[in-house]
Amino acid sequence: MANLTIKNLKKSFGETEILKGINxxxxxxxxxxxxxxxxxxxxxxxxxxxxxxxxxxxHILLDTKEITDLAPAKRDLAMVFQSYALxxxxxxxxxxSFALELAKEKKEVIHNKVAEAARILELDPLLERKPKExxxxxxxxxxxxxxxxxxxxxxxxxxxxxxxxxxLRVQMRLELARLHHDLNAxxxxxxxxxxxxxxxxxxxxxxxxxxxxxxxxxxxxxxxxANRFVAGFLGMPKMSFLPGxxxxxxxxxxxxxxxxxxxxxxxxxxxxxxxxSAVTVGVRPENIDVVEPSxxxxxxxxxxxESLGSDTYCYVKTDGQETLTVRMPGNFACNYGDRIGLRxxxxxxxxxxxxxxxxxxxxxxxx
Amino acid sequence: MKTTALNAGPASSAAEPKxxxxxxxxxxxxxINRFMVSPSVLVxxxxxxxxxxxxxxxxxxxxxxxxxxxxxxVGLENFQFFVTDFGFMAGMSxxxxxxxxxxxxxxxxxxxxxxxxxxxxxxxxxxxILLISPFFIMPTVNALIWKNLLLHPVSGxxxxxxxxxxxxxxxxxxxxxxxxxxxxxxWQWLPFAILxxxxxxxxxxxxQQEAARLDGAGPWALFFxxxxxxxxxxxxxxxxxxxxxxxxxxxxxxTTTGGGPGYETTNLAYLIYSQALLQFDVGLxxxxxxxxxxxxxxxxFFLVRLIGKSLTEKQ
Amino acid sequence: xxxxxxxxSLNTLLMGVLAWGVALAIFFPIFWxxxxxxxxxxxAFATPPQLFFSPTLENYTLVxxxxxxxxxxxxxxxxxxxxxxxxxxxxxxxxxxxAFFETKRTKGTLxxxxxxxxLPPVGVLVPIYLxxxxxxxxxxxxxxxxxxxLINLPIMIWMAYTYFKEIPKEVLEAARMDGSTLFxxxxxxxxxxxxxxxxxxxxxxxxxxxxxxxxxxxxxxxxAAPLTALIASYSSPxxxxxxxxSAVSTLACAPILIFGxxxxxxxxxxxxxxxxx
Numbered sequence: 002m003a004n005l006t007i008k009n010l011k012k013s014f015g016e017t018e019i020l021k022g023i024n025x026x027x028x029x030x031x032x033x034x035x036x037x038x039x040x041x042x043x044x045x046x047x048x049x050x051x052x053x054x055x056x057x058x059x060h061i062l063l064d065t066k067e068i069t070d071l072a073p074a075k076r077d078l079a080m081v082f083q084s085y086a087l088x089x090x091x092x093x094x095x096x097x098s099f100a101l102e103l104a105k106e107k108k109e110v111i112h113n114k115v116a117e118a119a120r121i122l123e124l125d126p127l128l129e130r131k132p133k134e135x136x137x138x139x140x141x142x143x144x145x146x147x148x149x150x151x152x153x154x155x156x157x158x159x160x161x162x163x164x165x166x167x168x169l170r171v172q173m174r175l176e177l178a179r180l181h182h183d184l185n186a187x188x189x190x191x192x193x194x195x196x197x198x199x200x201x202x203x204x205x206x207x208x209x210x211x212x213x214x215x216x217x218x219x220x221x222x223x224x225x226x227a228n229r230f231v232a233g234f235l236g237m238p239k240m241s242f243l244p245g246x247x248x249x250x251x252x253x254x255x256x257x258x259x260x261x262x263x264x265x266x267x268x269x270x271x272x273x274x275x276x277x278s279a280v281t282v283g284v285r286p287e288n289i290d291v292v293e294p295s296x297x298x299x300x301x302x303x304x305x306x307e308s309l310g311s312d313t314y315c316y317v318k319t320d321g322q323e324t325l326t327v328r329m330p331g332n333f334a335c336n337y338g339d340r341i342g343l344r345x346x347x348x349x350x351x352x353x354x355x356x357x358x359x360x361x362x363x364x365x366x367x368x
Numbered sequence: 369m370k371t372t373a374l375n376a377g378p379a380s381s382a383a384e385p386k387x388x389x390x391x392x393x394x395x396x397x398x399x400i401n402r403f404m405v406s407p408s409v410l411v412x413x414x415x416x417x418x419x420x421x422x423x424x425x426x427x428x429x430x431x432x433x434x435x436x437x438x439x440x441x442v443g444l445e446n447f448q449f450f451v452t453d454f455g456f457m458a459g460m461s462x463x464x465x466x467x468x469x470x471x472x473x474x475x476x477x478x479x480x481x482x483x484x485x486x487x488x489x490x491x492x493x494x495x496x497i498l499l500i501s502p503f504f505i506m507p508t509v510n511a512l513i514w515k516n517l518l519l520h521p522v523s524g525x526x527x528x529x530x531x532x533x534x535x536x537x538x539x540x541x542x543x544x545x546x547x548x549x550x551x552x553x554x555w556q557w558l559p560f561a562i563l564x565x566x567x568x569x570x571x572x573x574x575x576q577q578e579a580a581r582l583d584g585a586g587p588w589a590l591f592f593x594x595x596x597x598x599x600x601x602x603x604x605x606x607x608x609x610x611x612x613x614x615x616x617x618x619x620x621x622x623t624t625t626g627g628g629p630g631y632e633t634t635n636l637a638y639l640i641y642s643q644a645l646l647q648f649d650v651g652l653x654x655x656x657x658x659x660x661x662x663x664x665x666x667x668x669f670f671l672v673r674l675i676g677k678s679l680t681e682k683q
Numbered sequence: 684x685x686x687x688x689x690x691x692s693l694n695t696l697l698m699g700v701l702a703w704g705v706a707l708a709i710f711f712p713i714f715w716x717x718x719x720x721x722x723x724x725x726x727a728f729a730t731p732p733q734l735f736f737s738p739t740l741e742n743y744t745l746v747x748x749x750x751x752x753x754x755x756x757x758x759x760x761x762x763x764x765x766x767x768x769x770x771x772x773x774x775x776x777x778x779x780x781x782a783f784f785e786t787k788r789t790k791g792t793l794x795x796x797x798x799x800x801x802l803p804p805v806g807v808l809v810p811i812y813l814x815x816x817x818x819x820x821x822x823x824x825x826x827x828x829x830x831x832x833l834i835n836l837p838i839m840i841w842m843a844y845t846y847f848k849e850i851p852k853e854v855l856e857a858a859r860m861d862g863s864t865l866f867x868x869x870x871x872x873x874x875x876x877x878x879x880x881x882x883x884x885x886x887x888x889x890x891x892x893x894x895x896x897x898x899x900x901x902x903x904x905x906x907a908a909p910l911t912a913l914i915a916s917y918s919s920p921x922x923x924x925x926x927x928x929s930a931v932s933t934l935a936c937a938p939i940l941i942f943g944x945x946x947x948x949x950x951x952x953x954x955x956x957x958x959x960x
């Protein structure tokens with residue numbers, strides 16, 4: 002069993018507070034991804050869990066055992082570093098067996114564990130080589146192998162894919178997902194890449210400036226972001242934001258007047274809003290359509306269109322000087338400067354109040 | 369519905385957090401890490417403070433090993449004696465002459481030779497080895513080899529060369545004692561300058577040189593406008609470091625001339641040595657020692673600033 | 684007229700010849716010393732100096748009998764290696780702490796340490812001499828070892844520091860995660876990774892101690908005198924002795940010369956306090 006509990010964790014470097022009170026529960030066998038922009042504290046959080054940084058306050062518990070001040074070696078955790086951090090003077094085999102040797106395991110046991118890890122990661126032909134003779138992807142697998150061999154309670158990954166080229170990154174992502182299923186282990190993974198977060202995670206933790214913004218499954222966070230930050234962070238291309246004012250509200254819907262004057266009515270729980278409140282409407286590219294200018298009250302002109310073959314992403318400037326991104330099918334063609342109309346799928350839109358928090362949708366409350 | 373972190377987990381109040389405090393706490397290791405410097409700092413601090421403070425003390429009392437017990441406070445009397453002793457002027461001027469000449473010779477020749485060796489030619493590795501060798505010779509060996517095998521007026525190599533050209537050989541240590549010392553010391557330190565400058569030249573920007581050549585710069589222009597400025601800093605380093613060490617030249621004088629004839633080859637270091645260990649006047653020698661320390665510190669001040677800069681601009 | 688390429692090759696050739704000339708001229712005294720060590724005393728003192736002669740090994744065999752060479756050599760060895768070992772034991776932890784756990788005071792401490800090297804030995808000759816006299820350390824190998832450790836420590840710390848700085852912190856953290864204690868982290872990961880640099884540091888310390896010619900001349904008499912003192916004693920002429928002097932000198936200088944040749948590149952770093960890489 003490997004349940005990790007983090008209570009009110011704080012970490013400061015001198016005067017600067019990096020982690021401002023983190024509370025988190027991680028269950029056995031979960032693949033948890035810490036994601037966020039540079040400087041949000043995700044690596045610091047991971048390193049504090051690992052024991053490589055001394056915390057300033059709070060507690061970390063692993064299966065009810067307090068590990069907050071324990072040395073890394075005593076925590077039963079293994080870490081895969083961004084730069085792999087292999088021992089350059091040891092062979093692949095020695096790299097993987099080092100920890101077991103330090104723990105004074107029997108030679109046979111070591112040999113078997115290393116062989117097993119090498120098998121899983123397809124490292125058998127490389128066992129006697131030194132790190133400098135390996136490619137980036139191979140080194141990374143050795144780094145993972147070094148962790149596997151220890152059979153730790155939790156695996157920690159610090160941006161392991163960022164040093165790989167694009168194609169290799171995709172491949173390794175799949176291998177990591179497979180690894181998670183094969184080993185059935187708890188994994189904590191740090192990345193700034195939201196694609197990795199969406200694809201690998203059972204649970205995503207979005208961090209911003211030392212605080213947790215939201216925790217949930219990837220699709221949960223995608224469909225129901227708790228605030229503007231999370232909404233804008235997940236999803237590629239980013240959600241478009243349209244500022245506006247509340248003009249009318251009733252029990253289950255809110256009418257918003259956008260800067261251009263157009264009004265949209267969204268299903269939303271209106272308890273905390275009042276007439277005239279400043280709000281922001283958030284809409285994802287796949288929830289807008291380009292239509293004839295005559296068919297919609299929201300109009301604008303086409304800026305740049307990027308055609309990827311499978312989709313075309315149109316960057317649009319509305320008459321109210323707002324920018325929107327629209328996803329259209331791959332065969333959609335339009336010219337720079339064309340006048341167009343836009344139709345929003347109001348059921349899928351999001352509403353954010355003045356503080357940036359999401360306004361709840363009544364239709365989801367039941368679910 | 370916001371999914372947030374659970375606040376009340378099963379582990380919060382019920383179970384006592386078990387702490388493995390016996391071994392491996394991070395706080396303990398980080399304290400150890402920070403204190404690993406302490407022994408060295410302590411030892412060096414003692415090394416600096418104790419002898420130096422003793423020197424300061426001795427310099428203001430009367431202390432002669434031949435008359436123990438006669439130690440009264442005499443203020444700056446020792447300094448006065450030291451400075452007015454006619455050995456002092458000679459000592460100071462010899463020190464400055466020695467340091468200045470060696471610096472000049474080693475830097476100028478160092479630049480020229482390192483430029484010479486900078487390009488690839490057959491056997492360059494061996495040439496390098498030959499050039500840096502004198503630096504590793506013991507100073508006492510150095511002195512005696514030069515005094516006897518090379519500069520000896522009868523059987524020395526220089527004498528043979530002089531005779532070959534029909535001139536009368538020079539008795540170097542009698543006629544040019546200080547210059548002889550300068551020759552010996554320069555020979556020993558030239559490799560140092562060559563080594564540092566050679567290394568610095570290797571980091572010369574090739575592209576810059578090529579661009580300049582395309583622009584029509586000839587070898588002289590290249591040297592003055594590109595190479596020399598690039599070498600400015602290593603030359604400064606060479607000068608500073610050599611100065612520190614040259615101020616205390618001792619062994620060569622000790623082994624060859626013993627400071628003489630008269631005071632002609634006595635530098636400050638040798639003067640103090642002779643006061644202390646030959647005339648047993650500790651008070652006087654300490655005063656002199658302090659003066660030497662002050663001189664060295666002035667040079668050191670600039671060196672530390674230079675190093676400090678290069679230490680802080682990493683890479 | 685020569686083509687550009689021909690002119691360049693001629694240029695290179697001329698420079699090469701000139702370089703060789705200069706190098707041979709500079710190396711000449713050492714070469715002559717070596718040569719003289721194989722001459723008989725009569726040949727050595729001959730006028731004009733002989734380039735060709737019948738070589739003999741008699742100087743080398745006599746060296747030990749006349750001047751108890753081995754005793755002095757042993758002193759040099761003990762003092763050099765002793766001070767180097769103790770120095771490394773102090774320097775490695777200090778450099779480790781400063782390289783991987785840098786604080787605001789680290790740079791200041793390093794500079795201060797280097798500045799202790801700028802104290803001219805004459806400045807403290809008297810107190811040290813008196814302290815040694817009173818504590819019975821005069822003319823002992825122990826006394827020299829202490830002094831040498833102190834004067835070489837700053838450079839050793841400094842060199843180890845720069846080499847340690849080049850080692851990525853993460854590899855050491857990986858070792859920590861793998862379960863190593865502090866000692867194991869240093870012994871099994873850090874030291875093997877910085878072997879080259881530490882070897883250079885050791886060599887530099889050996890060279891500086893072996894050739895040290897101030898304290899070794901003033902603080903020793905007969906018991907603990909190293910080779911520097913032995914050679915210095917030849918300065919009072921006792922008859923024809925050039926060949927023997929050369930032999931002794933060659934023996935005394937050879938090891939250091941070889942050490943120096945091996946570690947030239949790293950020495951530049953150490954000797955210039957890093958300002959020249």
